[in-house]
Amino acid sequence: MNRIQGKRILITGASAGIGEACARLLAEEGADLVLWARRLERLQALAEEVRHERDVEVRIARVDVRDRAAVEEAAARLLADEAVPDVLINNAGLASGLAHVQDGDPDDWDRMIDTNVRGLLYVSRTLLPEMIRLGRGHVVNIGSTAGHMVYPKGNVYNATKYAVRALTEGMNLDLAGTPIRVSSVDPGFVRTEFSLVRFHGDRERADTVYQGFRPLAPADVAEAVRFVINSPEHVNVFNLVLLPTAQRNVYVLDRKEA
């Protein structure tokens, strides 16, 4: 049964990877989309393609989720157009650097904390009151296995994903008594631009992350998100952890020699 058709779904970080895959799959299910990211040209190309292929409405906006004023302005435009999303997918996020705390770059730390934690909060804070007012809504936070187990040099990225997990739990409690659902989808390794971003554009190093095993594809995560959103109103898939079969936890990874 399709419970997604006709829903308006806001995806942050929709210009690449998991967010982009969610946009494509949810449009296929008949969802109207609101797509936010910093790279507007990518959103424009995606929107054009989706509109060409599907009979759905697609709104795009250049929004840096770290910029509270920009988030509030973009949300205000949605409210003014009576286009409050039924579903918010808090996906925008990144890792920046991989270093021992004692060697870490505070600019990397700021980037991760501001995007993964503050950004998620800013977006949620602008939309939740409207969802409550309308008596409907679903927030899906993209967490990570990095929010369940810390790995060496993961420190601040891990901390932000632990924070996302705590915020999923916190929001879920705070919204008790409302019909708003709060869920999280926590993937292991997914081949996206994630490692390229983490290693500041070093493609060779980024590629080594996914060598010798089959990681998840963004479309695999999008399918999990679809399952979460498509659940009946009285069902909340609270936390869905999704791993490549080769990955048993953050450490146990069945990597074959090339």
Ligand code: NDP
């Ligand atoms: P990508 O780098 O492929 O995509 C990240 C997306 O986030 C891009 O669309 C980027 O768009 C957007 N983004 C980054 N910073 C901002 C910002 N300040 N404001 C708005 N949008 C922003 O990575 P993934 O698709 O892998 O990452 C998506 C989410 O999944 C992240 O939260 C990540 O932590 C999580 N995740 C990823 C895993 C993986 O192995 N890949 C595993 C587990 C979780 P733009 O640059 O245009 O702003």
Ligand code: 8X3
């Ligand atoms: C991304 C997965 O293990 O690279 O959240 O941190 S991991």
